[in-house]
Amino acid sequence: MNHWLEFFVHWASSLGLNYGFLLDAYPRSTLAQGALTTLWLCLLTIIGSLLTGLGLAALLTSGKRALAVPARVFIEVTRNTPTLVQLYCAFLVLNMLLNQAVGTANPLTPFAWVVIVISLHKGAFHAEALRAGIEAVPAVTLEAARSLAFSNRQLLWNVQLPLALRFALPSLINNLIDLVKMTAVASAIAVGDITYSAIMIWTQSDNVLELMILLLGFYGLLSFIVNCVGRYLEARLRMPGYGH
Amino acid sequence: MFERSPVTRLLPVMLGALISLAGTTAAHADATLDKIEQRHVLVVGVLLSGGPFGGIDPATQKPRGLNVDLAQELGRQLGAQVQLVPVLPANRVQFLQQGKVDLLIANMEWTPERGEILGSVPTPFYRVGGSAAVLKDSPIARWEDLKDQPVCTSQGSSYVKPLTEFGAQIKAFKSSSESLLALRGNNCVAAVHDATLINPLLADSAEWQGYRALTPELNPAPSVIWTRRGETDTQARLDPIVQELHRSGWLIEAQTRNHITPASPALVELQQKFQASGA
Structure with missing residues (x-):
C-alpha cells in the first residue's frame, strides 16, 4: 500500500504536482476519514431519500385530497429552495431551538442533520419521478388487477410500483448521482466529509490544485459507480415487450 | 508537389516574435x-x-x-x-x-x-491573538481545558494548529458568523476567533451576556x-x-x-x- 503511494507521489511530481502530503500520516488519515464519512453520508441519504420519495409518491397518487395536498405542498417547498439554505436553517435555527427546549439531551448531531435535510430534499425529487412512473401504468392493467379483488395497498405494492420503478429508474439514478455530489454541502456545517477535510488541509498549506484534482476524482468515481449500478438494474429489470 | 503556404513558411518567424515578446513582458518583476x-x-x-x-x-x-x-x-x-x-x-x-x-x-x-x-x-x-467565547458557567478556565472538547472556529483560521495541539476537536465553519451561531446552538463548548472580534462582541451585545472570554490570548501574532x-x-x-x-x-x-x-x-x-x- 505504502509502496504504491510512494510510487504515485513520485509519478505526480514528474508532472509538477506535489502530493507529498499523502506520505504524511496526519493529512492522509484526515482525508481517509473524510472519504469514509462521505461514503456513509451517501449510503444513508440514498436509503433515506428513496424511502421519503416512496412515501411521498404513495401519498400523491393515493387519490385522497387530504393526503395528496400536504405532500404536494411539502414537495414544492423542498424542491424550490436551495439545499445549503435548508441546511443552515435546520442546523443553525431548528437545532438551536431544539437545544433550548431539551438542553444538552439533543440527540441530533450535525451529521444527522445533513442526512435528514438531503434525504428530504432529494426525496421530493424521487417522489416526482415515481409519480411519473405510477401514472404511466396503463388503466387496463389496473382494471385487470381490481377485477382480481386487489386492495388499494396491494395494487400499489404488487402492480403499480414494480412497473413504475422500471419507468422511473433512469430519473431516479439521475437524482442519486446529484445526491452524491450534494453531500459536499456537509462541509458548510463542519461535518468532516472529504470536502471539509480537503479545505482544512489546503487552508493550512499550499496544495489547492492537488487536493482539487483528488476531490474531483473521488466524486467522479463515486458518481460513476452509482451510474454503473443504475445501468445494471435497468438491464436486470427489463421486461420484454414493456416500455423498451 | 507539396508547396508550403505563405503562412506556414512564416510560422517560425511568428513563433520567434511571440517568444521574444513574452520575454520582454517577463522582465517586469513586480x-x-x-x-x-x-x-x-x-x-x-x-x-x-x-x-x-x-x-x-x-x-x-x-x-x-x-x-x-x-x-x-x-x-x-x-x-x-x-x-x-x-x-x-x-x-x-x-x-x-x-x-x-x-x-x-x-x-x-x-x-x-x-x-x-x-x-x-x-x-x-497590528498584533492580535485568539480568544474563546465560552458560557459564563462553563468549567473551562484555561486553554488546556479544551482537550477532547468540541471547539468551533472558521475554516482557514490560524488557531486551528495550536488548538489541535491542545487536543481540541475542531469544527470549522465557513466563517466566524456560522461558528458563533453554532456556539449559541450548543454545538461546541467554545468558539475561538481573534480577540478583537470576541471581546467587543461580548462587551457590547446583549445577546452575548451569558458568555465570557478566555484569557490570555492564544498565539499573539503580527497582522x-x-x-x-x-x-x-x-x-x-x-x-x-x-x-x-x-x-x-x-x-x-x-x-x-x-x-x-x-x-x-x-x-x-x-x-x-x-x-x-x-x-
Missing part, C-alpha cells in the same frame, strides 16, 4: 507596483465578517472597519483608486495567488507556513498586509507608509475611531519604536 503606478488602481481583499476590523455599516450598507480604513489610506498615499473585494478566510489566499486582489488586509496573521507561500509587508499594522510571493518592490513601497502610519499615530487613532477594545499595547510599542528611530 506586476502589482507597475499596475498601481500606471493604472492608479489598487485592488484590496478585505474580510468583512462583522466586528470592528471589517463589516458592513447597517445604516449605509457600505464596508467599514480598520481593514477598510487602512486600504483607503494606502490608496490615498499611492495616488490610486481603491477597489475593495470581500474575501473569506477559506478563500483569501487563492484570491491573492490568482490575482483577483493585489493585497490582502484580511485579519490574516503572519505565520511561518503562510510566510512560505505568500509575501508580506515586513512592518505589521500584516499580504502580497503575492516575491513582490518585493510592492513590499518596499508599502513598508515606509506603514511605518509612518505608526509614527504619526494614525493607526492608534483608527483603532479608537473603530472602537477596537481593549486597545492594543503593540500599537503603542510600535509607535515608540518608529518615533525613536525616525527622530
Whole structure:
C-alpha cells in the first residue's frame, strides 16, 4: 500500500504536482476519514431519500385530497429552495431551538442533520419521478388487477410500483448521482466529509490544485459507480415487450 | 508537389516574435507596483465578517472597519483608486495567488507556513491573538481545558494548529458568523476567533451576556498586509507608509475611531519604536 503511494507521489511530481502530503500520516488519515464519512453520508441519504420519495409518491397518487395536498405542498417547498439554505436553517435555527427546549439531551448531531435535510430534499425529487412512473401504468392493467379483488395497498405494492420503478429508474439514478455530489454541502456545517477535510488541509498549506484534482476524482468515481449500478438494474429489470 | 503556404513558411518567424515578446513582458518583476503606478488602481481583499476590523455599516450598507480604513489610506498615499473585494478566510489566499486582489488586509496573521507561500509587508499594522467565547458557567478556565472538547472556529483560521495541539476537536465553519451561531446552538463548548472580534462582541451585545472570554490570548501574532510571493518592490513601497502610519499615530487613532477594545499595547510599542528611530 505504502509502496504504491510512494510510487504515485513520485509519478505526480514528474508532472509538477506535489502530493507529498499523502506520505504524511496526519493529512492522509484526515482525508481517509473524510472519504469514509462521505461514503456513509451517501449510503444513508440514498436509503433515506428513496424511502421519503416512496412515501411521498404513495401519498400523491393515493387519490385522497387530504393526503395528496400536504405532500404536494411539502414537495414544492423542498424542491424550490436551495439545499445549503435548508441546511443552515435546520442546523443553525431548528437545532438551536431544539437545544433550548431539551438542553444538552439533543440527540441530533450535525451529521444527522445533513442526512435528514438531503434525504428530504432529494426525496421530493424521487417522489416526482415515481409519480411519473405510477401514472404511466396503463388503466387496463389496473382494471385487470381490481377485477382480481386487489386492495388499494396491494395494487400499489404488487402492480403499480414494480412497473413504475422500471419507468422511473433512469430519473431516479439521475437524482442519486446529484445526491452524491450534494453531500459536499456537509462541509458548510463542519461535518468532516472529504470536502471539509480537503479545505482544512489546503487552508493550512499550499496544495489547492492537488487536493482539487483528488476531490474531483473521488466524486467522479463515486458518481460513476452509482451510474454503473443504475445501468445494471435497468438491464436486470427489463421486461420484454414493456416500455423498451 | 507539396508547396508550403505563405503562412506556414512564416510560422517560425511568428513563433520567434511571440517568444521574444513574452520575454520582454517577463522582465517586469513586480506586476502589482507597475499596475498601481500606471493604472492608479489598487485592488484590496478585505474580510468583512462583522466586528470592528471589517463589516458592513447597517445604516449605509457600505464596508467599514480598520481593514477598510487602512486600504483607503494606502490608496490615498499611492495616488490610486481603491477597489475593495470581500474575501473569506477559506478563500483569501487563492484570491491573492490568482490575482483577483493585489493585497490582502484580511485579519490574516503572519505565520511561518503562510510566510512560505505568500509575501508580506515586513512592518505589521497590528498584533492580535485568539480568544474563546465560552458560557459564563462553563468549567473551562484555561486553554488546556479544551482537550477532547468540541471547539468551533472558521475554516482557514490560524488557531486551528495550536488548538489541535491542545487536543481540541475542531469544527470549522465557513466563517466566524456560522461558528458563533453554532456556539449559541450548543454545538461546541467554545468558539475561538481573534480577540478583537470576541471581546467587543461580548462587551457590547446583549445577546452575548451569558458568555465570557478566555484569557490570555492564544498565539499573539503580527497582522500584516499580504502580497503575492516575491513582490518585493510592492513590499518596499508599502513598508515606509506603514511605518509612518505608526509614527504619526494614525493607526492608534483608527483603532479608537473603530472602537477596537481593549486597545492594543503593540500599537503603542510600535509607535515608540518608529518615533525613536525616525527622530
